Amino acid sequence: MLVEQGFQQVPFQEGNPYTQDPALPSLLRRLIPPRDFPGASYAANQRLFNEEIEPELERFGAEVITTIRAQSRGNRISPPKLVQYDNWGRRIDELQTSEGWRSLKATAQREGIPGIFYERKYREHSRLFGFAKAFIMVGDSHEVFCPLSMTDGAARVVELLGTEGMKKDVLPRLISRNSSSAFVAGQWMTERPGGSDVSQTETKAQSLGDSDSLGSKYSLDGFKWFSSATDGDIALALARIGPADSGSRGLSLFLIPLREALNNRFGSSTSSTNGVRVHRLKNKIGTHALPTAELSLEQTTAYLVGPLNEGVNNIVPVLNITRIWSAISSVGGLRKCLAIATAYANVRRIDGGKRLLRDVPLHVAQLASINLVYRALTHLVFGAVTLLGRVECGVASVEEQNRLRMFTPIVKGFAAEKAVAAMEEAMAALGGQGYMEETDIGRLIRDGIWEGTTTVLSLDLLRSTTNPARLKEFVSWSYSIILMCPPGLLKAVQAAIQSLQGRLDTLLAAFLHPVPPLIARPSLMFIGYIASAIYLLEHAIWSHSRGEEGYEIDAEVFRRWVNDGSFVAAEQDLDRIRSEVKFADASNSAIVFGKRDHAKL
Numbered sequence: 001m002l003v004e005q006g007f008q009q010v011p012f013q014e015g016n017p018y019t020q021d022p023a024l025p026s027l028l029r030r031l032i033p034p035r036d037f038p039g040a041s042y043a044a045n046q047r048l049f050n051e052e053i054e055p056e057l058e059r060f061g062a063e064v065i066t067t068i069r070a071q072s073r074g075n076r077i078s079p080p081k082l083v084q085y086d087n088w089g090r091r092i093d094e095l096q097t098s099e100g101w102r103s104l105k106a107t108a109q110r111e112g113i114p115g116i117f118y119e120r121k122y123r124e125h126s127r128l129f130g131f132a133k134a135f136i137m138v139g140d141s142h143e144v145f146c147p148l149s150m151t152d153g154a155a156r157v158v159e160l161l162g163t164e165g166m167k168k169d170v171l172p173r174l175i176s177r178n179s180s181s182a183f184v185a186g187q188w189m190t191e192r193p194g195g196s197d198v199s200q201t202e203t204k205a206q207s208l209g210d211s212d213s214l215g216s217k218y219s220l221d222g223f224k225w226f227s228s229a230t231d232g233d234i235a236l237a238l239a240r241i242g243p244a245d246s247g248s249r250g251l252s253l254f255l256i257p258l259r260e261a262l263n264n265r266f267g268s269s270t271s272s273t274n275g276v277r278v279h280r281l282k283n284k285i286g287t288h289a290l291p292t293a294e295l296s297l298e299q300t301t302a303y304l305v306g307p308l309n310e311g312v313n314n315i316v317p318v319l320n321i322t323r324i325w326s327a328i329s330s331v332g333g334l335r336k337c338l339a340i341a342t343a344y345a346n347v348r349r350i351d352g353g354k355r356l357l358r359d360v361p362l363h364v365a366q367l368a369s370i371n372l373v374y375r376a377l378t379h380l381v382f383g384a385v386t387l388l389g390r391v392e393c394g395v396a397s398v399e400e401q402n403r404l405r406m407f408t409p410i411v412k413g414f415a416a417e418k419a420v421a422a423m424e425e426a427m428a429a430l431g432g433q434g435y436m437e438e439t440d441i442g443r444l445i446r447d448g449i450w451e452g453t454t455t456v457l458s459l460d461l462l463r464s465t466t467n468p469a470r471l472k473e474f475v476s477w478s479y480s481i482i483l484m485c486p487p488g489l490l491k492a493v494q495a496a497i498q499s500l501q502g503r504l505d506t507l508l509a510a511f512l513h514p515v516p517p518l519i520a521r522p523s524l525m526f527i528g529y530i531a532s533a534i535y536l537l538e539h540a541i542w543s544h545s546r547g548e549e550g551y552e553i554d555a556e557v558f559r560r561w562v563n564d565g566s567f568v569a570a571e572q573d574l575d576r577i578r579s580e581v582k583f584a585d586a587s588n589s590a591i592v593f594g595k596r597d598h599a600k601l
């Protein structure tokens, strides 16, 4: 039989990723309330949202599945290549990225990523608007948002701590929409002795006793083990001025100009790469188009950013912003997988061709459970984005600032773990076709986790709750939303609310001091579940009160999320670890490495 003969499967058609999304449009309508824009009447504000923000997201959604997606078709996107020597034996370290990679990056910059965040046209809602655009493109971005997220973080560091020269010459380029002159920034923290813990950083900085418009000049020498924005224009790097045994307290933050044009412009090193050599490109399991490299630094000219010896504190905005970005990427990836699985259900027939998958209850139940995870994660991530926007615009209360500090490691860790598992479910919903590279689901699973581990994030969560008041604030915030539930809605969700209240008690009990470190990871997952449930409830209350279309579904989603087996298991997990904590260390070691320490068991 010829391939053209016999059964021909109709390909699935994905809809507009904004208008067809099951959660985003109504979530944004709640989070960007029309009356909130400054200095305009209610009617004008309503127009701003209805006639500006929504149509822009609709237009952009249509671009994503047409022109933007086309930028990575065929062989337009491919892994980068490193040419270290020319044919005369000279070291050149030429990094060749693919046409698709460069054009996707330029498209994102022109669309205002990260410009929108700093133009702040929509005040504290600018983060929501910009991240909504990124969210609908990220599944087709081949991770160009990884370097752009670091650019975003670098812009924030320069905005907060940069010299006047950096604010004048560097910041406008970091946030520029003109892709031909916009800068991309990398962050160079991770070294061979450790990425989670930078206290053993080996890179040394020496003052050159000189300065120019960008600030005080230093010379850097060291080896950076991971650099994902290797095609960037500048980098923010940690380096040590004092002795090696000064740990992380001896680290300072530096801005490094890269590339010849920049070096000339900044009057820095005469070498074509400012003393930065690309030792090797990493051979990664995912993010294949992203040029992640190992770099050596020799007499690299750099400029001090912020106070000396406070490098770890000074780079915190980059870490926090990229963590939110990482969550946007994981959940945005899931958005695309879910859209594909849902679209496939509309065209694939089973049962001897009698039924479409969309009419098969068992299959629809599987799609509904992916949808549930997607909605919960979307509400959680955009909840954190709302807080970020408020903090950056100086309108957040102290409680909101603390909540953002607590939520930042949670959203990254929780979103990455839950989204990737749900992506695998979406893959299975396409049968064998799901396993094919062309659907993109495999790539999205591989790209779903960028860097950093849930364990390390969970330790950061523990640090953020060292003061017991922080956890109590979280519980009070949860109750403030629970108490807003109107009687009409309460009937439908009362049992779920009672369960949630019980889980808040479990959480408080788990964090009674001293908090055992072994609860770090299960509590990150548990708080992730609780926080997303509270956000879902907040949304259900809003849509019920306004009689929004589909308000019953919002209530049902909240109810199901609270009753979901994995949420129940997360509570049991935390309880079990708390009760076993005294013996767990020794028995875990015995399980993993053999029974060497049986006296402790």
Ligand SMILES: Cc1cc2nc3c(=O)[nH]c(=O)nc-3n(C[C@H](O)[C@H](O)[C@H](O)COP(=O)(O)OP(=O)(O)OC[C@H]3O[C@@H](n4cnc5c(N)ncnc54)[C@H](O)[C@@H]3O)c2cc1C
Binding pocket: 186, 187, 188, 189, 190, 192, 193, 194, 195, 196, 197, 226, 227, 228, 229, 284, 287, 292, 450, 451, 452, 453, 454, 455, 456, 459
């Ligand atoms: C695709 C990709 C791109 C990256 N891009 C960049 C980049 O651009 N710039 C950059 O600076 N870095 C980058 N990184 C590096 C990344 O930030 C580090 O890999 C990460 O911080 C972990 O550090 P590590 O690899 O040294 O692992 P380690 O810190 O050695 O961790 C190894 C294991 O030990 C566990 N662990 C570590 N400390 C503790 C602890 N105290 N308690 C319990 N468990 C612990 C971790 O959970 C992990 O499982 C990138 C990584 C990847 C995968």
